Amino acid sequence: MSPPNGPHANAPDRPSSQRRRDALPRLLRRRGDGQLWRERLFHLFCAAVAWSGLVILVVLLFHVTRVGWPVLSWKFLTSPPSRFPHRAGIYPALMGTLWLIGLTTLFTVPVGVGAAIYLEEFATPSRWNRFIELNIANLAGVPSIIYGVLGLGVFVRWMHLGRSVLAGALTMSLLILPVVIIAAREAIRAVPDSIRQGAFALGATRWQAVRDHVLPSALPGILTGIILSIARAIGETAPLITIGALTYVVFVPESPLDRFTVLPIQIYNWASDSRRPFHDLAGAAIVVLLAVLLTVNAVAVWIRHRFEKYRMR
Amino acid sequence: MNQSPPVEKDAPAVPVLQVQELTIRYGDKVAVDRVSLDIPETKITAIIGPSGCGKSTLLRALNRMNDYIEGLTMQGRVLYRGVDLYAKDVDPVQVRRRIGMVFQKPNPFPKSIYKNIAWGLAINGIRDGVPQRVERALQQAALWDEVKDRLHDSALALSGGQQQRLCIARALALEPEVLLMDEPCSALDPISTARIEDLLFQLRDTYTIVIVTHNMQQAARVSDYTAFLDGGHLVEFGPTEQVFTRPKEKRTEDYVTGRFG
Amino acid sequence: MRSSQQQALFRPRRSQQWREGAIRALLALCAAVSVVTTVAIVVVLLWESALFFREVSPWEFLTGTRWAPKFQPQSFGVLPLVCGTLLVVVGSALVALPAGLITGIYLSEYARPRTRAVLKPILEILAGIPTVVYGYFALYFITPGLMAVFPGTERFNAASAAIAVGVMILPMVASICDDAFQAVPDSLRQGAYALGARRRQVVLRVVLPAALSGVIASYVLALSRAVGETMIVTLAAGANPQLTLNPLEAIQTMTAYIVQVSLGDTPAGTVEYHTLYAVGLLLFLITFSLNVVAQRILRRFREEYE
Numbered sequence A: 001m002s003p004p005n006g007p008h009a010n011a012p013d014r015p016s017s018q019r020r021r022d023a024l025p026r027l028l029r030r031r032g033d034g035q036l037w038r039e040r041l042f043h044l045f046c047a048a049v050a051w052s053g054l055v056i057l058v059v060l061l062f063h064v065t066r067v068g069w070p071v072l073s074w075k076f077l078t079s080p081p082s083r084f085p086h087r088a089g090i091y092p093a094l095m096g097t098l099w100l101i102g103l104t105t106l107f108t109v110p111v112g113v114g115a116a117i118y119l120e121e122f123a124t125p126s127r128w129n130r131f132i133e134l135n136i137a138n139l140a141g142v143p144s145i146i147y148g149v150l151g152l153g154v155f156v157r158w159m160h161l162g163r164s165v166l167a168g169a170l171t172m173s174l175l176i177l178p179v180v181i182i183a184a185r186e187a188i189r190a191v192p193d194s195i196r197q198g199a200f201a202l203g204a205t206r207w208q209a210v211r212d213h214v215l216p217s218a219l220p221g222i223l224t225g226i227i228l229s230i231a232r233a234i235g236e237t238a239p240l241i242t243i244g245a246l247t248y249v250v251f252v253p254e255s256p257l258d259r260f261t262v263l264p265i266q267i268y269n270w271a272s273d274s275r276r277p278f279h280d281l282a283g284a285a286i287v288v289l290l291a292v293l294l295t296v297n298a299v300a301v302w303i304r305h306r307f308e309k310y311r312m313r
Numbered sequence B: 001m002n003q004s005p006p007v008e009k010d011a012p013a014v015p016v017l018q019v020q021e022l023t024i025r026y027g028d029k030v031a032v033d034r035v036s037l038d039i040p041e042t043k044i045t046a047i048i049g050p051s052g053c054g055k056s057t058l059l060r061a062l063n064r065m066n067d068y069i070e071g072l073t074m075q076g077r078v079l080y081r082g083v084d085l086y087a088k089d090v091d092p093v094q095v096r097r098r099i100g101m102v103f104q105k106p107n108p109f110p111k112s113i114y115k116n117i118a119w120g121l122a123i124n125g126i127r128d129g130v131p132q133r134v135e136r137a138l139q140q141a142a143l144w145d146e147v148k149d150r151l152h153d154s155a156l157a158l159s160g161g162q163q164q165r166l167c168i169a170r171a172l173a174l175e176p177e178v179l180l181m182d183e184p185c186s187a188l189d190p191i192s193t194a195r196i197e198d199l200l201f202q203l204r205d206t207y208t209i210v211i212v213t214h215n216m217q218q219a220a221r222v223s224d225y226t227a228f229l230d231g232g233h234l235v236e237f238g239p240t241e242q243v244f245t246r247p248k249e250k251r252t253e254d255y256v257t258g259r260f261g
Numbered sequence C: 001m002r003s004s005q006q007q008a009l010f011r012p013r014r015s016q017q018w019r020e021g022a023i024r025a026l027l028a029l030c031a032a033v034s035v036v037t038t039v040a041i042v043v044v045l046l047w048e049s050a051l052f053f054r055e056v057s058p059w060e061f062l063t064g065t066r067w068a069p070k071f072q073p074q075s076f077g078v079l080p081l082v083c084g085t086l087l088v089v090v091g092s093a094l095v096a097l098p099a100g101l102i103t104g105i106y107l108s109e110y111a112r113p114r115t116r117a118v119l120k121p122i123l124e125i126l127a128g129i130p131t132v133v134y135g136y137f138a139l140y141f142i143t144p145g146l147m148a149v150f151p152g153t154e155r156f157n158a159a160s161a162a163i164a165v166g167v168m169i170l171p172m173v174a175s176i177c178d179d180a181f182q183a184v185p186d187s188l189r190q191g192a193y194a195l196g197a198r199r200r201q202v203v204l205r206v207v208l209p210a211a212l213s214g215v216i217a218s219y220v221l222a223l224s225r226a227v228g229e230t231m232i233v234t235l236a237a238g239a240n241p242q243l244t245l246n247p248l249e250a251i252q253t254m255t256a257y258i259v260q261v262s263l264g265d266t267p268a269g270t271v272e273y274h275t276l277y278a279v280g281l282l283l284f285l286i287t288f289s290l291n292v293v294a295q296r297i298l299r300r301f302r303e304e305y306e
């Protein structure tokens, strides 16, 4: 895709080339009617807009780090929240996030991967299966707060799970399920068909071929998808607020039926407080949250990278 | 396994597989058109014909590998020793266990050499003497000497020809009665091809082999019987020597002499 | 006789077939969870908002211009919430749609592979930042900035939320536009170059029109995301449902209202409480239709280039 006369090809005119240019037939000479300037300006403009994303990112990170850094300490990580800003910490929120993510993973992974296997390997192109596919695509676009309303109606009230970490995890599972399914399907689809054929020719059933060959080959892709969905779940706030998780929690959940708080909710709590010192606490908690997310994403990148190399061999 | 008495080259052999009036369509498109054909026991049968004439489709019908293709419909029958392979109570999985298949492109599993062979045994419930069976299969496929020291290395590290022999070994380990091969040498260099042809010579007395090939010389060299397919029709079927030297049909003659098209 | 022996040989292994069937059923069940989810969403929203619409007529709900469930006299006109949402959506669209398109153009048509390899992850990071963080940023960085420039700016205002939402949806627009441009066959570009067009002309007159439906789909999806965005507007846009077009005033969006109710001081079982579901239903219907439209466009676009 390198066009014959793109901006890169247009070296700036230098006086030294003046004589050669005069020798050029008039027709081929570069036109001086501003076309070139417009080309360059447009390129520059596009580049500036595209890179402004980086500028925003840097400004955002700089802002929260400047606010939050002075607050960060070991004590901040290991203390419960408090009415007194200098004593407050995020320990219950960190543990709550861990609980929530653990349970969510527990629910989502088998169901999501199972659904993906069904749709890619077992489903025949019937109307019902087309409907399931369409439905998953649509679910992926439903706003997260609607999942909160769903969780409030089904898990908290009808199933009487209360505002427990279990209700939160179930809600979060439904939220990230479509994303997990879509990612897992892509990974399964990327497994070459010749592997399945080879298995069938040896008298394997569909499930034997999937269990022993397709799934192991698709595993890196599936894992990456799961981890990225989990990263999303770690940062989600709205559905948890909707099921009523925004309460003052100073303890760590000990069972799935305990109440809980998570990092983003703690951030919201402090950010919406009217007193200034709490805003700084929110900034510090954001730094921690972003660090957690960065780690999780790094793991995903590492898995992708590692297995790509492995597959080359 | 081989109980039938040896038959002479030109005498009609016992058919293991009988294809009867078989028509296969992809949607509305006819790929195999009313083909009838008897595959003789412990002989090598070659299927030749121009690209797209339905060779692979026909071959895959012989062990129900076509089951997985959407929109494919079939008419007619395929009998294995008198049993209709497409009868209701026949399990395609059991069929493929007796009628093995080797593909055009080598497709070893991304696992160790040993596991490639042992897996087929495992899923078919064979647990006794697995290492011995693996060794025997590799020896049959003339691969043992090359890999015996690295059985637990990845099969993907083998050369293309070695991979294809591994795939043959994988199929042989199940002791099938019939081996279907779809252009097994087309992705290989001449030396690897020669080794696989040698292998075919060694296997011909024990196994019934059906091989699809584009390579006329190969068909002439290795096969006992040859079927010539064109546009989904079976144009001619007979002993290889006759098909290549005294074809009954003009089209066959044109094709085998390279005047085709 | 031999035949019957052979027949027995091919007879299915019952246990294996049973297991295969059971596994298949189990996997199908997993896939069905998604359908159950959709049904549950619809049932919960319809059922609970039915309780609301027993008290308030849908007409009053959809056309009323005053939203005051907590004050006497109560009033349940959803238009102020819709107006607040619209203000934020339009504002974010002004930020994200042109910038996203131009970023897409740059990524697909100008950036070299190495630049792409840097820029794409940056956009992914931007897309992965939790919305509560954007909300914080809007409230404590963008709003003070706006206040400095426009002295009349309120502490909570639609504009800062709109800017933050715009930044949040920008990466999605850019990435879908990029995909759409990449899907345009290179032969089209070559043809234009052969006619003596310059790159800008090729991009704007050949590639962009060819990828237009993909661009539009990305826009519709982005709008849907903006409509459903919650934390940014909850933190930065305020809780003041009013019919205004002034982005510097405090407003309330549908999503922010849902959060407000679920924060807990509304007694369950009252009409005020059921407004949560009625507003949720409206929100669901809006985003759902937007998504369906976007998917239609995208599907047609893909078919065009396959």
Ligand SMILES: Nc1ncnc2c1ncn2[C@@H]1O[C@H](COP(=O)(O)OP(=O)(O)OP(=O)(O)O)[C@@H](O)[C@H]1O
Pocket: B026, B029, B030, B031, B049, B050, B051, B052, B053, B054, B055, B056, B057, B058, B069
């Ligand atoms: N999955 C499929 N769907 C639709 N049509 C198909 C499919 N597979 C094959 N065909 C068509 O059926 C006909 C026969 O195909 P087949 O693969 O059997 O040919 P072949 O003789 O093996 O060709 P080749 O020598 O190139 O491998 C061809 O015209 C092909 O286009």
Ligand SMILES: [Mg+2]
Pocket: B055, B056, B057, B182
């Ligand atoms: Mg073929």
